[in-house]
Each structure stands twice: as structure tokens, then as C-alpha cells.
Amino acid sequence: MERQWTEPEQMLLRMAAKYTDAELAPYDLEMAHTNRYPDGLVEKLIQTGFLTVMLPTEYGGAGFGPEVTAAMIERIAKGSASVAATLEGHYKSVDAILKYGTDALKKALLPQATHRIFAFGMTESTGGSNPMGIQSTAKRVAGGWLLNGNKVMITNGTLAEVYCVLVKTGEQELSVFVVDNSMPGFSFGKREDFIGLRGTPIGEIFLSDVRVDDDHLLGRVGQGGAIGDHAHDDARILMGAVLSGIMQHALSLAAKYANERTALGTPIGQMQAIQRKLADIKINQETTQLLWERAAYAKAQGQPYSELAAMAKAHGSRAAVAACDDALQVYAGYGYSNDYPLAHLMLDARALEIAEGTVEKMRTAIAQAELKKEEA
Ligand SMILES: Cc1cc2nc3c(=O)[nH]c(=O)nc-3n(C[C@H](O)[C@H](O)[C@H](O)COP(=O)(O)OP(=O)(O)OC[C@H]3O[C@@H](n4cnc5c(N)ncnc54)[C@H](O)[C@@H]3O)c2cc1C
Known part of the structure; x- marks a missing residue:
């Protein structure tokens, strides 16, 4: 049984196939050898509109649903799993902001998801499987929060400009905030030297007294898990x-x-x-x-x-x-x-x-x- 795609969905899948065959597949082995994306690849990915695929139209996106978005990622992975992983990291972070962001945050941030890459940082050096083991914190200050800590192994880390980060707001309380790499106190750490997905930048960020407004909290305090x-x-x-x-x-x-x-x-x-x-x-x-x-x-x-x-x-x-x-x-x-x-x-x-x-x-x-x- 073949899925019946609408005409716009078929066009998206055809475009992804053409782009992958011309712009990604020929460089896939080179990416594995050089541990980086070729010059201009990310800019082309953005220009071609791939960041916008699942973003609702009200924020400037193409507004495609989860099935065709995944089918498009599958097509891209046929030429480069690294680039598919970059899109996956972006989409899941955009999805989290869509589901849990305040209206003000969504209006301010989501139109930027058409040209700025997003990422989600949960893992820390103390372990990724058990989130209660993280050490990053957010402390209440007047009108906002002060974030401190360090996240490792983030897909798109060092490439992305907007990050959802899981932090502790209490001893046994997890919350998620959105930070921007232009905020004072935000810095990048090392890029991982992973043995696979070598094109994808996967790396570390540091938060040192990064101040965010209240509306940068996703969902409620304690909803982070x-x-x-x-x-x-x-x-x-x-x-x-x-x-x-x-x-x-x-x-x-x-x-x-x-x-x-x-x-x-x-x-x-x-x-x-x-x-x-x-x-x-x-x-x-x-x-x-x-x-x-x-x-x-x-x-x-x-x-x-x-x-x-x-x-x-x-x-x-x-x-x-x-x-x-x-x-x-x-x-x-x-x-x-x-x-x-x-x-x-x-x-x-x-x-x-x-x-x-x-x-x-x-x-x-x-x-x-x-x-x-x-x-x-
Ligand atoms: C390519 C790649 C991309 C990644 N991208 C991201 C990203 O975008 N954002 C991000 O936050 N992290 C990312 N990570 C990190 C990844 O989420 C963690 O590596 C993963 O959650 C495991 O954490 P850990 O490596 O600290 O291993 P640990 O948590 O230390 O686990 C070590 C071993 O113990 C097992 N184990 C531990 N606890 C349990 C348990 N409760 N039940 C059963 N088994 C358990 C694990 O399965 C594993 O085999 C990425 C990792 C890779 C390799």
C-alpha cells in the first residue's frame, strides 16, 4: 500500500529527492572523511527552505504535517544521514516551542526558525539517560531566570543559534527554557569527534549567568521531564x-x-x-x-x-x-x-x-x- 500524497506533498518529496541527489549525496563520503559540512551546504539548505517544512504557515513556514515531514527526512537520509540529523534536531526543537511556548515567545522566535537552526540540549557529562542527574540550574530573579550549566553532545550544537535547554529549577524539579546564542553568558564548547554522522555538528554549550525573561520558560515550572x-x-x-x-x-x-x-x-x-x-x-x-x-x-x-x-x-x-x-x-x-x-x-x-x-x-x-x- 503506497501512501497517497497531495500535490504539494509530492512536490516537496520530489524537491527533496532532487536536492539530495545533486547537493548532498555527492559529498556524503567527503563529510565522513572531513568531519564537517562542505562550505555553503548549510546556507543552501536554508535558502532551499528545508528549515520551514513543518513550521506552521502563520510563522512563515510551509506547514506540512508529520507524515510527509518524516518522508522528506527519509529521502534526505538516503543521500546524507548527517544532514537529515541536522533537520531532525531542528524540527524536534521547533515542535517543542510550538507545543509549549507562550504566544509571545512563539511570535518572537518561530519566524526565525526559517533561517536560524534550533537545537535541544538535555545531556550533560553526568549522564543523558537519567535526566534527574543533570546539574544545570535556573534560579528565579526579578522578572526572569538566571541559567547556569553545561550541555554536551547536542545535535547541531555549535551550529544552532537557538537552544531549548533542560535545567533544574529545584532539587527534584526539571524545567525547559529557550536561550539564544546571542545572549550574554552563552558560549560554545568543543565539537564532538563522533565516529558517525560526521557531517553533523554535535557539540557543547556553556551557560554562565544567562538571563532570560519569564516567557522563555516552556510550559510550566516542573514540566521539563x-x-x-x-x-x-x-x-x-x-x-x-x-x-x-x-x-x-x-x-x-x-x-x-x-x-x-x-x-x-x-x-x-x-x-x-x-x-x-x-x-x-x-x-x-x-x-x-x-x-x-x-x-x-x-x-x-x-x-x-x-x-x-x-x-x-x-x-x-x-x-x-x-x-x-x-x-x-x-x-x-x-x-x-x-x-x-x-x-x-x-x-x-x-x-x-x-x-x-x-x-x-x-x-x-x-x-x-x-x-x-x-x-x-
Ligand atoms: C549522535 C548523537 C546525537 C546526540 N544528540 C543529542 C541532542 O541533540 N541533545 C541531547 O541532549 N543529547 C544528545 N545526545 C546524547 C544522547 O542523548 C545520550 O548519549 C544518551 O541519552 C545516553 O546518555 P549517556 O551517553 O550519558 O549514557 P548513560 O546515560 O551514561 O548510559 C550508559 C549506559 O547505561 C544504560 N542506562 C543508563 N540508564 C539507564 C536506565 N535508566 N535504564 C536502562 N539503561 C540505562 C544506557 O542505555 C547506556 O547503555 C546525542 C548522542 C549522540 C551519539
């Missing part, structure tokens, strides 16, 4: 789509190579052992796609989607590592070389067993949801 959880849910749908895109990329490379490479005068694609790998990659890709599509559909319908989104990422991340490993094996010796893209695709996929909540945490969440359904 729930806001962080919702941001993760939104992110996991998009990450499911990124993983499906990575697998489409790996499958396309492996199938082409299997048609061209011969052994004993026969294309290796005619050998059952190789065919089995191609089939397994396809099964892994389709199952992941079905999961993220189901989660995105539930979100679009206003139904619960947390568990579905967790399944899309928990299943998709391991499935994608296995799929890239299968594709690497089709290439064999060349697959193991950094001159070819299979190893970096596998490491891109591997990041998503960690980012936006580890697979361990997600399995706990899925199991808890199932246990709850059977409670007396």
Missing part, C-alpha cells in the same frame, strides 16, 4: 525515517555492486548467499519504514504515538546496523575500506542506538507501556 519526553517522541519518528533512508542507501549501493561485480564469470548478485543479504536489507528497511509511518500517522491523527515512535527507533537502529553490515559484506574487502561508503553508513546508523534515548531506555519504555495495558 514531560517536555523532554515529548521531544524524544517527536525525534524518534524522524530518526526511524533517517534509519529507513540509510538502509535504502545501503541497499541501492549493494544491489548495484552485486549486479556489476563478477565471480567465476557470474555477477555475485546471482548467488543465493548474496541474494539473501539483499533480501534481509530490504526486509529490515520495510519494517522500519512501516513503524515510523505508523507512528507519524498516529501523531497526525492526534493519537498516542510514544510507544510506536520508540519501536521505530529501537527496531530501526539495530536493523540498520545489520543492514549496513550486510551491504558491507556484499562489497567485502572494498566494503571494509574507508574509500567506500559502507563503513560510514554503518557508523551513522549506530549513532541512533544512542541518540534520542538509548535502545535500552526505549525497550524499558515499550515494556512498561505493555505492562500497564495489562494492569488490573
Whole structure:
């Protein structure tokens, strides 16, 4: 069953495909080698309007829904998972401000999301899985708050200009504030030297007596845990789509190579052992796609989607590592070389067993949801 897209949605997907094939895919391996985006890539991404895709029209966005937004991210990930991750980090942060920002904050900030990149910082060096372990704080001052602390491993960190940050407003109380990199006391730290998603800037920020007005609080004081959880849910749908895109990329490379490479005068694609790998990659890709599509559909319908989104990422991340490993094996010796893209695709996929909540945490969440359904 193919999703029936509207004409504007089809145009968006066609534009994403064209842009990816012309502007991203040719530089994907270079990004993995140089650990950075090529000059001009981010500017082009902004000019082409990709930051605006899910932003409502009242704020200057294109106003597309969650399903086509994720489908577009999947298409981009087929050429560059790094760029797809940058968009994912931006969209989930914009979504959090849309859901929890005051009208004043939304009016002031969201029109800027068309040309300034946003990010969400929860993790600290003391640990990412257990938010109560963070040490950043916000203290009440007249008419606002004073923020102090340090966030690490933020997707788009060092590139983004607007950050949602999770901080403690009490010993056992978490809240989320929005800060701008132009605020006094805001500074950047180091960019992570991660083994995958090497194009994406992922890095550290410092907050030293950063003063924000009251309306920079998202939701209510003490609602930070729930806001962080919702941001993760939104992110996991998009990450499911990124993983499906990575697998489409790996499958396309492996199938082409299997048609061209011969052994004993026969294309290796005619050998059952190789065919089995191609089939397994396809099964892994389709199952992941079905999961993220189901989660995105539930979100679009206003139904619960947390568990579905967790399944899309928990299943998709391991499935994608296995799929890239299968594709690497089709290439064999060349697959193991950094001159070819299979190893970096596998490491891109591997990041998503960690980012936006580890697979361990997600399995706990899925199991808890199932246990709850059977409670007396
Ligand atoms: C590519 C990438 C992008 C990222 N982007 C962002 C971002 O945009 N914003 C951001 O805030 N962070 C980001 N992170 C950080 C990421 O969210 C954390 O790495 C992740 O939450 C795990 O935290 P940790 O690394 O501190 O590991 P820890 O929390 O120290 O966990 C270590 C191990 O213990 C397990 N564990 C810990 N607690 C539990 C538990 N309660 N139940 C079950 N298992 C548990 C974990 O699953 C893991 O295997 C990113 C990370 C990566 C790799």
C-alpha cells in the first residue's frame, strides 16, 4: 500500500529527492572523511527552505504535517544521514516551542526558525539517560531566570543559534527554557569527534549567568521531564525515517555492486548467499519504514504515538546496523575500506542506538507501556 500524497506533498518529496541527489549525496563520503559540512551546504539548505517544512504557515513556514515531514527526512537520509540529523534536531526543537511556548515567545522566535537552526540540549557529562542527574540550574530573579550549566553532545550544537535547554529549577524539579546564542553568558564548547554522522555538528554549550525573561520558560515550572519526553517522541519518528533512508542507501549501493561485480564469470548478485543479504536489507528497511509511518500517522491523527515512535527507533537502529553490515559484506574487502561508503553508513546508523534515548531506555519504555495495558 503506497501512501497517497497531495500535490504539494509530492512536490516537496520530489524537491527533496532532487536536492539530495545533486547537493548532498555527492559529498556524503567527503563529510565522513572531513568531519564537517562542505562550505555553503548549510546556507543552501536554508535558502532551499528545508528549515520551514513543518513550521506552521502563520510563522512563515510551509506547514506540512508529520507524515510527509518524516518522508522528506527519509529521502534526505538516503543521500546524507548527517544532514537529515541536522533537520531532525531542528524540527524536534521547533515542535517543542510550538507545543509549549507562550504566544509571545512563539511570535518572537518561530519566524526565525526559517533561517536560524534550533537545537535541544538535555545531556550533560553526568549522564543523558537519567535526566534527574543533570546539574544545570535556573534560579528565579526579578522578572526572569538566571541559567547556569553545561550541555554536551547536542545535535547541531555549535551550529544552532537557538537552544531549548533542560535545567533544574529545584532539587527534584526539571524545567525547559529557550536561550539564544546571542545572549550574554552563552558560549560554545568543543565539537564532538563522533565516529558517525560526521557531517553533523554535535557539540557543547556553556551557560554562565544567562538571563532570560519569564516567557522563555516552556510550559510550566516542573514540566521539563514531560517536555523532554515529548521531544524524544517527536525525534524518534524522524530518526526511524533517517534509519529507513540509510538502509535504502545501503541497499541501492549493494544491489548495484552485486549486479556489476563478477565471480567465476557470474555477477555475485546471482548467488543465493548474496541474494539473501539483499533480501534481509530490504526486509529490515520495510519494517522500519512501516513503524515510523505508523507512528507519524498516529501523531497526525492526534493519537498516542510514544510507544510506536520508540519501536521505530529501537527496531530501526539495530536493523540498520545489520543492514549496513550486510551491504558491507556484499562489497567485502572494498566494503571494509574507508574509500567506500559502507563503513560510514554503518557508523551513522549506530549513532541512533544512542541518540534520542538509548535502545535500552526505549525497550524499558515499550515494556512498561505493555505492562500497564495489562494492569488490573
Ligand atoms: C549522535 C548523537 C546525537 C546526540 N544528540 C543529542 C541532542 O541533540 N541533545 C541531547 O541532549 N543529547 C544528545 N545526545 C546524547 C544522547 O542523548 C545520550 O548519549 C544518551 O541519552 C545516553 O546518555 P549517556 O551517553 O550519558 O549514557 P548513560 O546515560 O551514561 O548510559 C550508559 C549506559 O547505561 C544504560 N542506562 C543508563 N540508564 C539507564 C536506565 N535508566 N535504564 C536502562 N539503561 C540505562 C544506557 O542505555 C547506556 O547503555 C546525542 C548522542 C549522540 C551519539
